[in-house]
Amino acid sequence: xxxxxxxxxxxxxxxxxxxxxxxxxxxxxxxxxxxxxxxxxxxxxxxxxxxxxxxxxxxxxxxxxxxxxxxxxxxxxxxxxxxxxxxxxxxxxxxxxxxxxxxxxxxxxxxxxxxxxxxxxxxxxxxxxxxxxxxxxxxxxxxxxxxxxxxxxxxxxxxxxxxxxxxxxxxxxxxxxxxxxxxxxxxxxxxxxxxxxxxxxxxxxxxxxxxxxxxxxxxxxxxxxxxxxxxxxxxxxxxxxxxxxxxxxxxxxxxxxxxxxxxxxxxxxxxxxxxxxxxxxxxxxxxxxxxxxxxxxxxxxxxxxxxxxxxxxxxxxxxxxxxxxxxxxxxxxxxxxxxxxxxxxxxxxxxxxxxxxxxxxxxxxxxxxxxxxx
Amino acid sequence: xxxxxxxxxxxxxxxxxxxxxxxxxxxxxxxxxxxxxxxxxxxxxxxxxxxxxxxxxxxxxxxxxxxxxxxxxxxxxxxxxxxxxxxxxxxxxxxxxxxxxxxxxxxxxxxxxxxxxxxxxxxxxxxxxxxxxxxxxxxxxxxxxxxxxxxxxxxxxxxxxxxxxxxxxxxxxxxxxxxxxxxxxxxxxxxxxxxxxxxxxxxxxxxxxxxxxxxxxxxxxxxxxxxxxxxxxxxxxxxxxxxxxxxxxxxxxxxxxxxxxxxxxxxxxxxxxxxxxxxxxxxxxxxxxxxxxxxxxxxxxxxxxxxxxxxxxxxxxxxxxxxxxxxxxxxxxxxxxxxxxxxxxxxxxxxxxxx
Numbered sequence: 001x002x003x004x005x006x007x008x009x010x011x012x013x014x015x016x017x018x019x020x021x022x023x024x025x026x027x028x029x030x031x032x033x034x035x036x037x038x039x040x041x042x043x044x045x046x047x048x049x050x051x052x053x054x055x056x057x058x059x060x061x062x063x064x065x066x067x068x069x070x071x072x073x074x075x076x077x078x079x080x081x082x083x084x085x086x087x088x089x090x091x092x093x094x095x096x097x098x099x100x101x102x103x104x105x106x107x108x109x110x111x112x113x114x115x116x117x118x119x120x121x122x123x124x125x126x127x128x129x130x131x132x133x134x135x136x137x138x139x140x141x142x143x144x145x146x147x148x149x150x151x152x153x154x155x156x157x158x159x160x161x162x163x164x165x166x167x168x169x170x171x172x173x174x175x176x177x178x179x180x181x182x183x184x185x186x187x188x189x190x191x192x193x194x195x196x197x198x199x200x201x202x203x204x205x206x207x208x209x210x211x212x213x214x215x216x217x218x219x220x221x222x223x224x225x226x227x228x229x230x231x232x233x234x235x236x237x238x239x240x241x242x243x244x245x246x247x248x249x250x251x252x253x254x255x256x257x258x259x260x261x262x263x264x265x266x267x268x269x270x271x272x273x274x275x276x277x278x279x280x281x282x283x284x285x286x287x288x289x290x291x292x293x294x295x296x297x298x299x300x301x302x303x304x305x306x307x308x309x310x311x312x313x314x315x316x317x318x319x320x321x322x323x324x325x326x327x328x329x330x331x332x333x334x335x336x337x338x339x340x341x342x343x344x345x346x347x348x349x350x351x352x353x354x355x356x357x358x359x360x361x362x363x364x365x366x367x368x369x370x371x372x373x374x
Numbered sequence: 375x376x377x378x379x380x381x382x383x384x385x386x387x388x389x390x391x392x393x394x395x396x397x398x399x400x401x402x403x404x405x406x407x408x409x410x411x412x413x414x415x416x417x418x419x420x421x422x423x424x425x426x427x428x429x430x431x432x433x434x435x436x437x438x439x440x441x442x443x444x445x446x447x448x449x450x451x452x453x454x455x456x457x458x459x460x461x462x463x464x465x466x467x468x469x470x471x472x473x474x475x476x477x478x479x480x481x482x483x484x485x486x487x488x489x490x491x492x493x494x495x496x497x498x499x500x501x502x503x504x505x506x507x508x509x510x511x512x513x514x515x516x517x518x519x520x521x522x523x524x525x526x527x528x529x530x531x532x533x534x535x536x537x538x539x540x541x542x543x544x545x546x547x548x549x550x551x552x553x554x555x556x557x558x559x560x561x562x563x564x565x566x567x568x569x570x571x572x573x574x575x576x577x578x579x580x581x582x583x584x585x586x587x588x589x590x591x592x593x594x595x596x597x598x599x600x601x602x603x604x605x606x607x608x609x610x611x612x613x614x615x616x617x618x619x620x621x622x623x624x625x626x627x628x629x630x631x632x633x634x635x636x637x638x639x640x641x642x643x644x645x646x647x648x649x650x651x652x653x654x655x656x657x658x659x660x661x662x663x664x665x666x667x668x669x670x671x672x673x674x675x676x677x678x679x680x681x682x683x684x685x686x687x688x689x690x691x692x693x694x695x696x697x698x699x700x701x702x703x704x705x706x707x708x709x710x711x712x713x714x715x716x717x718x719x720x721x722x723x724x725x726x727x728x729x
Contacts, residue, residue, distance in 0.1 A: 138654055147693035280516070322527070323527035326524040333523070
C-alpha cells in the first residue's frame, strides 16, 4: 500500500480493495448461514462439534482449495488436484499393504513422502509445461487429470483398503477438547474431537497465507496475475514464479491425498471425483478471481466451509433426497456468485464515479489498487 | 508467392492437428492395415450398413464434433468455456423423452415436436449461463459450474424414471441408420449442424463480431457492437448444438440414462477446441480446427480400444498423447523449429554463395 499513498489525493478515501471486499463478503455469508442454521435448524448445529466435524470431513477440500488459490492468483488453473488425490490415496494404500517396514513411525513417514512425491512430480511437469513452454494451463492440467485417473485404475481397478494397523491407529488419533464438548443423554461428557487432518488443513491455510503475503514469491504471483506484462517490466522472473506456483499446488494436492487417506483409509477409482470443481468453487466463493491477481487463502478456507455448511444444512433439512441436494446447493451457489458479482460491480462503479468527480484523482487508480493488494 | 503465403497462413493453425491425424493414421497402417477396412453387413434390423473402424470413428465422434463447434463459439466470444454441456445435454435428453412420452405414439411429427421442444429448452438453460456471463460479468467456468453440478439432477427430476426406454424404428433411424441408407445418421447430423453454422457465418457478420468481442470487448463496444448480445447469441447457438447432440445420444442407445448420457463430454469438447489450435483465451478461432480435434480424439480412443487397452485405462494413454500434441504445438517449440529451419536455409544459401 505504500506506493499508493503517494498518489492518493486527500479527498479520496482509500477504498477497500477487491480482495478485501470479496473476503468480507464470504466471511459474512458464512457467519450468516451458520447462525441461521443454529437458529432455524438447531439440533447438531448448536454444538461446537458440528463445526469441528465440518473441518474434519473437509480437510482435504480445504487443502486443495489453497492449492487452487495459489495458481488462480497467478491467472492459471489446476484441474488435476482431484485426480492427484485419487492417485495418491490409491498408491499409499497399496504401499501400506505391501510394505515390509517394521517400525510404524517409519512406515507412516514413508507414506507421507510417497504422497508428497507424487504431488511434487505432477507439480513439476505441469509447471514446466505451463511456465516454460507457454501451454494453456487448462489443457496441461486436464491432461494431468486424465493421467492421474488413468494411473489410478492401472494400479488397481478394485477398491483397496489400507490394513496397516499402525497407520490406522495413527489415523484415528484425535485431539480432544473437553470444555467444548457436550453432555450426552446418559450423563457422560463427550469432548469435542479434532482430527489430525483438520489441524494440518488449518496449518496449511496459515502457512500459505503467510507465504502469499510476506514472501517475494507471493508478491510476485499477485503482480503476475494482475498484469503479466507489467510484472515482466518490473523485473519479476515471471516464468520461475509461475513454475513455483504449480509446484506448490502439486505438493499441496499430494498432502491433501495423505489427509484424505487418514480420514478414509481406502483407495478407489472414484476418490475425490469432481474434487477439482469443488475446490474451484470454494476458491471463487472465497473471493479469488479466475482472471488472476485477486484472492486470499483465508477466503478459500471460508469458501470451502460455506460449501460444506450448505451440504450439511440440506442434509439435515426435509429436502434430503439426493437430487434435491444437488439442486439446492446449485441454487445457493448461483445466489452467492451473483451476489458477489453485483457487490463488486456496484463498488467499482461507485469508485469510478468518485474518481471522475475528483478530477485530479489518478486515472489508473483502479488497476493500481488491484495489483498492490494481498 | 503472395497467394501461397495466404494459404500457408490460413493453414498455419491446422498444421499441428493435421500432422497429429496423419501420424495416427500412419501408426495404424503399420500396426494393422485391416484397421481401415470397410465392409458391408446386415444389422439386426435388416438394413445393410457400412462397418469398420473408420466408420465407427466418424460415427461415434458425431456428438463431440457438434458440441465442439458450439464450444468454439463460446470460447471465442467469452474467453472461457462452458463446462455444463454434458449436464445440460442430460436435461435436453430428458425433455426430448418427456415430450415424446406425453404425446403417446412415436411418429415423425411427435419426434419433430420433441426435438424442437428440446432445442428451445436447452437454449433457455444456455441463456441462463449466458446471462450470468454477459450481464453479471461472471467468469464462464464459474457461471457454468452451477448447472454442471445440478444439471443431471434436474434431468432426473424432469423424468422421474431412472432410465426411460424409447423403442421405435424412427428413434433408431435417428441414432443408428435410416433403412436403405448405409451411412450412420449421426454423420448427417454433423454435416447439417456444420452447414447451419456455415450459412450463418456466410450471410452475417457474426464471425467478425464474435472475434472482435473476444479480442477486445471495450474496442468492440466503441465500434458499435454490443458484447452482451454477441455473448448471449454464442451461448444460444451452443444450446442448439447441445440439444442436437443429446438427441443423437439418446436415440443411439434407445434410452435415457441421466447419469451417463454424454458424460465427461465437456472436457473432451474443450480439448477438441484446444487441439484444433484455438486460443482458450478467446478471440480468433477456426471451427474446422475444433472439428478436426474432435475426430482426432475419437480416432485416438478407437485406436487404443483396438490395441486391447482396458476402457478404464484409456485415460492415461490419452493424456500422454495429448501432452505430446500440445507440447508440439506450443509457441516456444514452434519458434525453435522455425529458427532451426531458417538457420538451415541460411546455411544452404551461404554454401551456394561460396560455390
